[in-house]
Amino acid sequence: MQGMAGHQAASAKTKPLYTAEQKRLRDGSVWTLVQGVLAPVQFLVFLVSLGLVLRYLATGEGQAAATISIVIKTLTLYTIMVTGAIWEKVVFGVYLFAEGFYWEDMVSMLVLALHTAYLVALFNDLLDTRALMLLALAAYATYVVNAAQFILKLRAARLQSAAEAMTNAGAAMEAAQ
16 A cells, blocks of 8 residues: 555645546536537548648649638637637636646637638738648647647546546545455
């Protein structure tokens, strides 16, 4: 049991991602399910759009399809950002920049800014098609970084839950002895 005590001491040093109440709110919120559905949908839209953009840049073909896909990707991003802000409000009490998701939200702002810049440039004819596609790729690169942040955060939450379960099981075993 000495290993368990060492694990508990190490766990006490790192702040958990969710308090017990936040975990209850997260698990009970419909917005958690919405985010769980929208995230893979957005990733699929991203992959299709990325392929269309790269095809256009490589061949000069499919400009309309690539442009439409970027607009759809951006609308999907706006949807997940709005619903994500609602989720954050339900779980953490703030719409953005909750302590546990501060850096993910900061990078999300850059992702939003680049996608919005694309739409502004597109609808105001500010850039030629190639420059628009390169701007979309910059937006997509930041999206990939942001998606990786959220995947790592999800993994951390799962590890936290597993560590809590082990701690609870260890305490139950000690109490039984």
